[in-house]
Every structure is written in structure tokens, then in C-alpha cells.
Amino acid sequence: MKFCPNDRTLLVPAxxxxxxxxxxxxxxxxxxxxxxxxxxxxHRSSVSRKSDIIVSQGRSDAPTIKARCSRCGNExxxxxxxxxxxADEPPTRFYRCTKCGYTWxxxx
Numbered sequence: 001m002k003f004c005p006n007d008r009t010l011l012v013p014a015x016x017x018x019x020x021x022x023x024x025x026x027x028x029x030x031x032x033x034x035x036x037x038x039x040x041x042x043h044r045s046s047v048s049r050k051s052d053i054i055v056s057q058g059r060s061d062a063p064t065i066k067a068r069c070s071r072c073g074n075e076x077x078x079x080x081x082x083x084x085x086x087a088d089e090p091p092t093r094f095y096r097c098t099k100c101g102y103t104w105x106x107x108x
Contacts, residue, residue, distance in 0.1 A: 004029050069097035070104070 002011045004024035011022035013033060020033045067077040077095040084092045090108040097103075 002031075064098060065095075067095050069100060069102055071102040072097060072100040074099035 002022055003009065004011055004027060006024065006027050006029050009024050009026045011024055011029075011031070013020050014023040014030075015021075016030070021030045022033050023030045063079055064076050065079045066075055067079070068075055069077060074097050076098045078098060079093065079095055081091040081093050093106045093108065095104050095106070
């Protein structure tokens with residue numbers, strides 16, 4: 001791992017033409033990646049928020065409560081809470097209908 005000499009941020013690999021450089025995402029500093037560094041770096045970036053809401057997948061062991069679905073009128077829903085805003089604000093409560101799968105949320 002290499003760090004930017006300007007602001008100590010981790011340098012990430014980036015393509016520049018046909019070569020690979022190490023670039024600071026904060027200030028834009030670049031340096032050429034050496035052969036061993038080029039081979040050692042594999043940069044993949046993927047973010048999936050779906051993994052945060054596993055209980056919403058309709059699993060039978062997820063907690064359920066009495067809540068009316070506005071789409072189908074069913075009276076039971078899976079429930080989970082997730083921190084979607086700043087830490088000093090209350091979490092958001094999500095519901096998923098056990099019958100039709102419609103998902104809605106309530107802010108506390």
C-alpha cells in the first residue's frame with residue numbers, strides 16, 4: 001500500500017492510457033505504478049445495499065408484526081430497522097408485506 005505524500009490518503013490504482021498509475025482520490029496526486037505494485041493491486045469497487053436488508057427477503061425466521069399493507073390489505077408484515085441517516089437521528093423502520101412483498105418505511 002502506498003499513501004499520498006500530500007495528505008496521507010491511500011493511493012488507488014487507475015488506468016491512464018495503456019498504463020496503470022496510483023492516484024490520490026482526494027488531491028489528484030499521481031505516481032507511476034511499478035511492476036510489482038501493478039501486479040499486487042486488484043481494484044474492484046462494488047456497493048450493494050441489498051445485503052443490509054436480509055430480513056426483507058421474506059425469510060420465515062424474520063420477525064413479523066401486525067401492520068396493514070396499503071397495496072393488498074394484508075395485516076402482517078416483516079419488520080426491521082436500519083440506520084439510514086446520521087447517527088444522532090433515529091433509525092428508519094422498514095416493513096415488507098408477508099403476502100405480496102410490498103415494502104414501505106416509517107421514520108421515527
